[in-house]
Amino acid sequence: MRVVIAGAGPAGMVAAKLLADRGHEVLVFEKRHVPGGKVSAWKDADGDWVESGLHVFFGAYRNLLNFLHTNGLHDTFDWRPPQMIFASPEHGLAPINFVRGLPAPFNGLAGVATSKLLPWPDKLRMAIGLLRPIFGNQAYIDQQDNQTYAAWHLRHGMGERSLRDVMDTMALSLNFARCDNVSAKLPLTAMLHFAKETDASKMALVKGSPHTRIWLPLSAKLKALGGTVEMNRKIVDILYNPVVNMIDGFVLEDGTIVRGDVYISAMPVHSLRKVLPDALREMPYFGNLRHLKGRPVITVQFFFDRQVTGVNHLLFSSNTDISVYADMANVAPDYSTGGPSIVQFVVAPADTLINQDDETIVEHVMNDFIRLHPIAAEARLRKYTIVRIPNSVYQAVPGVDAYRPDQASPVPNLFLAGDYTQQEFLASIEGAVRSARRCVERVDAYVRLRQSNGHAAQQAASPVLI
Numbered sequence: 333m334r335v336v337i338a339g340a341g342p343a344g345m346v347a348a349k350l351l352a353d354r355g356h357e358v359l360v361f362e363k364r365h366v367p368g369g370k371v372s373a374w375k376d377a378d379g380d381w382v383e384s385g386l387h388v389f390f391g392a393y394r395n396l397l398n399f400l401h402t403n404g405l406h407d408t409f410d411w412r413p414p415q416m417i418f419a420s421p422e423h424g425l426a427p428i429n430f431v432r433g434l435p436a437p438f439n440g441l442a443g444v445a446t447s448k449l450l451p452w453p454d455k456l457r458m459a460i461g462l463l464r465p466i467f468g469n470q471a472y473i474d475q476q477d478n479q480t481y482a483a484w485h486l487r488h489g490m491g492e493r494s495l496r497d498v499m500d501t502m503a504l505s506l507n508f509a510r511c512d513n514v515s516a517k518l519p520l521t522a523m524l525h526f527a528k529e530t531d532a533s534k535m536a537l538v539k540g541s542p543h544t545r546i547w548l549p550l551s552a553k554l555k556a557l558g559g560t561v562e563m564n565r566k567i568v569d570i571l572y573n574p575v576v577n578m579i580d581g582f583v584l585e586d587g588t589i590v591r592g593d594v595y596i597s598a599m600p601v602h603s604l605r606k607v608l609p610d611a612l613r614e615m616p617y618f619g620n621l622r623h624l625k626g627r628p629v630i631t632v633q634f635f636f637d638r639q640v641t642g643v644n645h646l647l648f649s650s651n652t653d654i655s656v657y658a659d660m661a662n663v664a665p666d667y668s669t670g671g672p673s674i675v676q677f678v679v680a681p682a683d684t685l686i687n688q689d690d691e692t693i694v695e696h697v698m699n700d701f702i703r704l705h706p707i708a709a710e711a712r713l714r715k716y717t718i719v720r721i722p723n724s725v726y727q728a729v730p731g732v733d734a735y736r737p738d739q740a741s742p743v744p745n746l747f748l749a750g751d752y753t754q755q756e757f758l759a760s761i762e763g764a765v766r767s768a769r770r771c772v773e774r775v776d777a778y779v780r781l782r783q784s785n786g787h788a789a790q791q792a793a794s795p796v797l798i
């Protein structure tokens with residue numbers, strides 16, 4: 333089978349490799365100059381790496397870890413002690429150390445109990461308030477999708493302090509918004525994963541750029557299997573034949589029509605919506621995608637003339653606009669080993685800041701950073717980079733989960749992959765990998781039906797979707 337894939341982000345690349353492993357001819361078309369999507373990296377004019385976004389990987393990311401391992405990429409990560417370091421102007425650095433030797437969820441509960449992050453009454457209120465989701469199940473958590481996490485938290489008696497100092501941080505790192513702007517399902521699902529598996533909270537960062545560590549070797553493996561990944565090749569249209577309810581081709585920007593037996597959109601949802609023909613938009617499956625909107629986020633990188641953090645781990649902060657950050661000179665040995673700081677920030681919420689000029693963004697981030705690390709005021713900022721992503725991951729607001737589509741569409745030879753499609757890991761790289769696996773399972777089913785029944789089966793493979 334010839335499979336045409338739009339988008340070389342994690343979902344597209346993983347789907348491509350899994351399908352090439354099954355013997356299919358795979359063609360990937362990517363609109364940007366580098367693969368990797370929101371996990372991409374490229375060099376600037378000085379030869380320094382610029383990343384789309386700071387990425388942390390967890391022990392819970394089983395599908396991603398297995399995939400990398402199977403593809404000989406097990407040396408991608410530097411694993412860190414299971415620890416979350418919270419930085420705040422008021423309290424300095426306050427770690428939560430998941431206690432080794434204790435099974436989940438007690439490793440995390442003991443970590444919160446021994447941290448300086450919250451006073452005892454707040455710790456107790458959190459422990460009691462979170463009992464149900466921690467010892468509960470996904471079905472209960474799914475039912476909470478009708479309210480914000482902030483409403484859920486306050487309703488369960490946990491108070492403002494833990495909401496702002498702990499849970500906002502979590503919501504910001506998961507979905508680039510504070511708890512009053514995310515569904516309760518989001519933080520509760522993440523907590524359930526940590527609570528169920530002892531090593532789920534293990535954290536890793538890529539040893540260097542994801543470009544050299546992941547996407548280049550993966551592209552080479554795909555090529556060795558006869559696949560292709562073409563850069564600067566944007567899909568601008570989808571050719572749909574309503575008579576037989578099948579896709580006839582993807583149209584590229586230069587007018588080329590690429591044809592295959594199976595088509596996969598691994599584009600983000602806002603990009604897919606731009607290229608959907610009207611006849612598909614009218615189907616509820618595709619029409620409902622309008623409910624999934626992208627969240628703005630900014631990645632800023634500061635290159636200092638000296639070491640300013642002294643921290644060799646990821647840092648979280650909630651009472652500033654730099655929700656997650658890390659000193660790449662300390663955490664990514666390919667970049668440097670303890671040299672002058674290269675601090676990469678995830679700037680969120682970014683709704684207002686994203687439309688500001690570079691100078692305003694730099695000033696804003698620097699002010700926040702100096703509040704957290706006053707020593708930075710003495711350092712010279714050698715240079716900075718800024719990456720604005722107006723539509724990053726889908727906004728996980730209350731009620732939206734119901735509109736996340738299955739990977740099989742009502743058009744038998746068109747499939748979707750991407751973190752916004754249905755899978756258990758929400759908007760994350762593990763979610764993107766899971767979506768790719770589910771997509772490939774559905775392609776497998778379609779191929780089997782097509783082989784056994786011919787064209788009649790193609791019609792039968794179309795799921796009945798409302």
Ligand SMILES: Cc1cc2nc3c(=O)[nH]c(=O)nc-3n(C[C@H](O)[C@H](O)[C@H](O)COP(=O)(O)OP(=O)(O)OC[C@H]3O[C@@H](n4cnc5c(N)ncnc54)[C@H](O)[C@@H]3O)c2cc1C
Pocket residue numbers: 338339340341342343344361362363364367368369370371384385386387388389565566567568598599600603604607629630631678721724725749750751752759760761762763764
């Ligand atoms: C700043 C930031 C930090 C993050 N941190 C983490 C983290 O720590 N841990 C974590 O698990 N997740 C994190 N994420 C989320 C993670 O990056 C995404 O969940 C993941 O990249 C989604 O993969 P995807 O393949 O679904 O989509 P994408 O990565 O968006 O890939 C889609 C690809 O499609 C391409 N494309 C779009 N339109 C077209 C077109 N018309 N034609 C051809 N190609 C097209 C895009 O250029 C892109 O390459 C972060 C995201 C951001 C933005």
